[in-house]
Amino acid sequence: MAAPHQPQLVFVDGSFEELAQEMANFLNVGDDVKALVEKSQKDEVLKKLIIASPALNSIPEKEFAGAYNLLVYLILQSENPAMFLPRVCDNLTKPITSSPINGPGLALNTLTTIFNMLQPDDDLRFHVFMAILKFLKIHGMFENLKPYLKSLDDWMEEWEVDSKSQRQAYESIIETARESGDAYTSYQYILKALRTFEDxxxxxxxxxxxxxxxxxxxLHSPTQYDFQDLLNVPCVQALSETHPVYFELLTVFAEKDLEDYNQFREEHEGWVEKEHLDVAKLQTKMRLLTFASLAARTPTREIPYSEIAAALQIPMEEVELWVIDVIRxxxxxxxxxxxxxxxxVHRTTYRVFGEKQWRQLGDLVDTWRDTLTKVATTLRKEQAGLEAQKKRDLEEVERKLANTGVSGPGERRRGDRGDRGERSERAPRKERTDDDD
Incomplete structure (x- = not known):
């Protein structure tokens, strides 16, 4: 699909009457349409063309795109295109018999061209979008749609789609994503569907x-471990009245540990199996969640293997395997x-963050503060000790230098000429006489 708000136009040359007659001739209904064309009865002409349009799925591949583009162009000249366009989109979701190999690509390109020919706020775009979803589901081509899902909420708002229609679209995305193996996207759109219900x-x-x-x-997802978003959805909260056991199970996975899960199973013996829930997957997920809770509430960030084994109710020799799984x-x-x-423990994820978790976090902060205070005190003592030792070493050097008669730093040597109080007097120079000759 093209980017939103950038409609792609198809350029054709000719009047509606000329182009409609050309299309009718191509579909072998020219005689049926001729009189209607002469009377300028657009909608009646289009009805004839639409009834004959399934034949376009069997025309040569090289003519496919042009023929469908022309048909769509004619439909958009009508005052009521919504009467005809859904039928064309439905045709495109069916097999292209003239091109079994390239047919899906041709049909998808045509559907996206129709989508982009419409104005961004045209609610017909929603119907084309639904046809595209149907097509992608049939052909297992969900990856082609994923990059554009980020624009879907804006499109829904522009189209002013009601809640029921939104759910219809989300349901289609849920199924298409699930069948393609994208469990994450499927789950996210289940949540979106739930939020469309009024209170x-x-x-x-x-x-x-x-x-x-x-x-x-x-519960069954191998990647979903955060249950708080689900627990906060009003429709899910209503399960506490309509399906109380399910809601109780949800609260266990959202906030509690393996011991609570085992107690739940004892109180509702056989219920998990009766509801066709995967016992092994639930047990594994509950152990991983319990491990996360244990790591979050450990103040020292150091968990003995024995404590892990006890919390997860596993043998000691399996601890390291579960460590690998929880990290993965x-x-x-x-x-x-x-x-x-x-x-x-380097980092952990809180499953729920309430008053209890705030207290645990406060205790951790107090522990870290006390540790840092002790470290700072030790460092200050070490620094003071080093400075005192340095001073003592300097004094010792000066003392030794003084004992050997060598000046220490900052002192002048005794007897230095520059430091004498008086220069020694020199003997007077003897006068030269004649007797000296």
Whole structure:
């Protein structure tokens, strides 16, 4: 698709009547259309063309794009293009029999051309977009759409799409993303679909069905470990009344540990299996979440292997495997000390941040402050000791120099000519006489 707000135009030359007759002749309905063209009955002409338009899927590949572009151009001359355009889009989602190999690419290019021919705020764009989603789902081409999903919210606002239609689009994206293996995008659009329900509709059957779907997706997802966003959605909160056991399970995964999960299973024996939830996946995810909680509440940032084994209810020899898994899940960062049998925590993710977590954070800050204060005090003592030792060493050097008669720093040597109080008197010069000859 082209960038939003940049409609792509198709340039054609000729009047509606001329072009319509040309298209009718191409579709072998020229005689049926001729009288209607002469009377300028546009919509009646277009009805004939639309009924015959499925034949375009069997024309030669080189004529495909031009023929469809001309048909769309004619439709846009109508005062009611919404009557005809959806039928054309539906044709394009069906097989292109004249080109089994290149057909999907030709059809997708034509659909995106139609999308870009329409003005940005034209609500017909929504119907074309839905046809594109249908096409991508049929052909497993979801990757072609992903770069443009970031514009979808703006498009929805421009088209003034109602909540029900938004959900329809999101549902299509959810399924297409899921089938392509993009679990993350699929889950994000389930949340978007949930947020389209008004407050007085959150307990409706449709809303609760999507809420359950979102919960099951999050529980089974290999990449989803944050349940707070889900827990805060009104439709999901309504599960506490419509499906209380599911809601209880959600709170366990959002805020609690493995011990609480095991207690839940004891209280609701056989329920997890009955609801066709994956027992192994839930157990694994709960252990990883428990590990993250353990790392977050450890004030020393050093967790003994024995404590990890106890919290995760695993043998000691499996601890390092779980350390690798929790790091791979990006819940915790750190390194193992196999010699000391401890895990050193560098960074961790809080699963929930409430009053309890603020207190834990306060305790950690107090611990760090005390540690830094002790380090600063030790450094000051070391610095003072070094300065005192330096002074003592200097004094010792000066003392030794004085004992050997060598001046120390800043002193002049005794007997230096420049320091004598008086110059020694020289003997008077003897007068020369004749007797000296």
């Amino acid at each position: 007085d509709k959150v307990k409706d059957e449709d809303a609760q069905a999507i809420a359950l779907r979102a919960l099951k997706t999050a 899940a990006q819940l915790v960062e750190g390194r193992m000390s196999q010699q000391k049998k401890v895990f050193l």
